[in-house]
Amino acid sequence: MSVRTLPLLFLNLGGEMLYILDQRLRAQNIPGDKARKVLNDIISTMFNRKFMEELFKPQELYSKKALRTVYDRLAHASIMRLNQASMDKLYDLMTMAFKYQVLLCPRPKDVLLVTFNHLDAIKGFIQDSPTILHQVDETFQQLTEIYGGLSAGEFQLIRQTLLIFFQDLHIRVSIFLKDKVQNSNGRFVLPVSGPLPWGTKVPGLVRTFNNKGEEVRKVEFKHGGSYVAAPKEGSFELYGDRVLKLGTNMYSVNRPMETHMSGASENLAAQTQESIAPNPLAKEELNLLARLIGGMEIKKPSGPEPGFRLNLFTTDEEEETSRRTKSWLGSWGSLRSWTSQGGVPARAMICLP
């Protein structure tokens, strides 16, 4: 599909990851300076120039497994540690959030506005670090250079590529269920009301013209929805009103972020199918991944800074249920042993059947 999709996928998933980590750091009362250090470390690793260079090269999307490995590494770019169950849950929340945003983008080009929303928020996290701010702004420039001139058709292809990546993921997320943007079967609600995409007129009109181009008839029909024209187009500038709310931080301090484990087994089955099927092309993917992660400069936890563990679950019981549900996933086992060791060369990170 489109070879321009990976940067958008990576930056938006990364943005969601930061929203979630930020919320959990506050909820767990991690001291301010430690929390800031974690976010700063992760953000500066994400926007590292060498890493961004690799990311922006035209290439096909990685498999879900390969991409997950990148985020495992990223999440451990600082003094914070996540156990396997928490990392799994973090990834589930990230992917479902971005899937929701892509699906609900009014126009395919709006995925760029979603990306800018994430970047705007990321800049908010690192306001007191001018060096990292500069890195993010540079990435912004790169996005504008590459995506600013793409046609609607190319954005449509990017959107289709992203949706194929997210196909068959139906993990239920508490915050989505509560806000009624997701049904209990895991599918997202597609509203038939609200603002239209920029450039689309309110449906309901049939206009007929004669051979001279004069309008000879105008008839209305009942289209079934309840739409209004978009008030204005979102800004694609470095600073501006994006108008679109998709991609902004939906986690305030008190909002829950559980995923529903009872639906998890069905989703895990779908994900396992991908892990179990033999992948004869793994070697090439391995090399690509190694190059990408090789560009990441991970700070190893050094002496006087004690690391700490972040928990994505609100209760131990919930975590235990999750661990039991997932313990039979043999292929994740090798990944678990890797994450507990810390810095391991790229080649050893990929677990393949």
Place this chain on the structure above:
Amino acid sequence: MFRRERSIPLRGSAAALCNNLSVLQLPVRNLTHFGVVHGPSAQLLSAAPEGVPLAQRQLQAKEGAGVSPPLITQVHWCVLPFRVLLVLTSHRGIQMYESDGSVMVYWHALDAGDASLVQAVFARGIAASGHFICVGMWSGRVLVFDIPAKGPNIVLSEELAGHQTPITDIATEPAQGQLDCKPLENRDCVADMVTADDSGLLCVWQSGPEFKLLTRIPGFGVPCPSVQLWQGTVAAGYGNGQVRLYEASTGTLHVQIDAHARAICALDLAPEVGKLLSAAEDTFVHIWQLSRSPEGGYIEVEHCHGECVPDTQVCGARFCDPSGSSFAVTGYDLAEILRFSSM
């Protein structure tokens, strides 16, 4: 009024592509064939009148070089004068099978040649025109294959240049729609094929041993994912939710419908009765009646019916019978074909 009929389960969910449902009606055999793209595979299944699934088969995209298995862009049955072929387009090439998908009769590998590093290379847009099968390319070219009455001796006879951006869809004048009927003998309309692309440009052609470009209908900044041709009228669905109808021979715009709130993903025709179906990512399917005005003879459209498929980003829709009294719908992430029939 339409009611929901029994759905037909799919092995894999439908991919978020446009025109992602092909239907082959075989009324003589009391069967309907359905084809849906899942991703790297496509599913064919046949069903009896009440939607009872009878047989199914999965086809894979050929040639798995590269990081990930190649994705299929479209699957479509081509009804030719003496045979029916199933065509599958992907990011690697064009595969043609006997109509039940049992035997591959032809493989055409894509030549990435002129593509820059940033261009996606794929084939997309499939239609039968007489004894030709036309397939669109990422480059805007349209390949014309000459199909013999039987056997695998398929030849690439022509490459049409009219588009600069990836082809989205191709439509031809229906030959009365059914396998057992003879094709139209005396055609009034010279224009019998229309091709559409990502920029919204439409090209109208006359088929023949050499295809001739008759008219170009410019786009207006949005893709045209789906197009149909009926009695000299082009019906085009656009990325901004509009359906426009043009006189094929002149390119004159006759009808403009603000039909949908999101990008249109599929159009279909019931040619015997002049019904048009439009489906879009806004979860709606609309059915329109086409007719000729008594005064000027130009095309007129009337809205017949609108159906909401809740919480479903529709990606394919087709009439299931020649009278347009039933239709089927596929949706992104949905592992079933939804069926509707009029009461």
